[in-house]
Amino acid sequence: MTTTFSLTRRSLGGLAAGLLATPALASGAAAWPDRPVRMIVPFGAGGAVDTLARLFSQRFSEFANGQTLVVENRSGAGGMVAGTYTNTQPADGYTLMMADVGANVVGKELNPKLPYDPMTGFTPIMQGAILHAVLVANPSVKEKTLAEIIEAARAKPGGLIYSSAGVGNISHLAMALIEQRTKISMIHVPYRSGSESVTAAVRGDSHFTFPSLSSAMAMIKGGQVRPVAMGGDTTSLLPGVPPAREAIPGFEAAVWYGVVAPPGMDPVLADRINAVFNQVAAVPQIRKAVEETQAGRVVGGTRAEFGDFLRREHDRWSQVIRAGGISVE
Secondary structure: OOOOOOOOHHHHHHHHHHHHHHHHHHHHHHOOOOOOEEEEEOOOOOOHHHHHHHHHHHHHHHHOOOOOEEEEEOOOHHHHHHHHHHHOOOOOOOEEEEEOHHHHHHHHHHOOOOOOOOOOOOEEEEEEEEEOEEEEEOOOOOOOOHHHHHHHHHHOOOOOEEEEOOOOOHHHHHHHHHHHHHOOOOEEEEOOOHHHHHHHHHHOOOOEEOOEHHHHHHHHHOOOOEEEEEOOOOOOOOOOOOEHHHOOOOOOOOEEEEEEEOOOOOHHHHHHHHHHHHHHHOOHHHHHHHHHHHOEEEOOOOHHHHHHHHHHHHHHHHHHHHHHOOOOO
């Protein structure tokens, strides 16, 4: 059976307009950017994500028609202040965001009233970097290993305090995972950035924190906090510090950041932005700086790969949030 469709003059005109618009969109994307681009950072200055954003901004103009990448810190609510703001901006390529797990993956799990859904509220652009996470303790803590800390927490439920970079941040979720896997209970005190959470441990306001290694390295070198365990693999930057999975089999936690745009961005423009950031990420000095100053590695890759990664992270950490009854009030 053959089905015949008739085309009216109006429909033919619409088809022609669509075909003509395609090269126009491509041409507009190729011209991006023609003015400075804002990069919204969901935490305060000095933390790992802020450092990474500013590192990328140093070489951005070389691949972006000479335009600058302006870093703008909008901290609060575990990154969701920045997420809410970015979600409402035009998808024109001039407002981007450094993504992290709280604002861009599990925000709706943490706060059902959040005005956007992280899984649909952004256009994934590129995964930026994966950084080592490390559990550190105030030097006054007498327990030296993670196993000893777990036993101390069992003996005195609620007697130990840990700080984090915010509710739903990896520094929070990693500690919540430890609590759930070992059936212990500690007190959580959230701060506004990784550097602030480390400072809390230095002052003795908390006993522990689980930040990125880059946020804690200066304090570790200065003896102001003591490294206890790595979230993932060991690193030559902290010889002798064991992985947490030695005490908790299967444990894995890493800090990651990426680039996202507001929702509804034209795919041609999104691909152009992805290409620019991949060029920045490929600069040897950038990769070396991430390795040496942030104890991590640059990832890069396609938009689809980053989108798939975000969905896997959502499935993984949502279980921890639900099991722990974690929420943002």
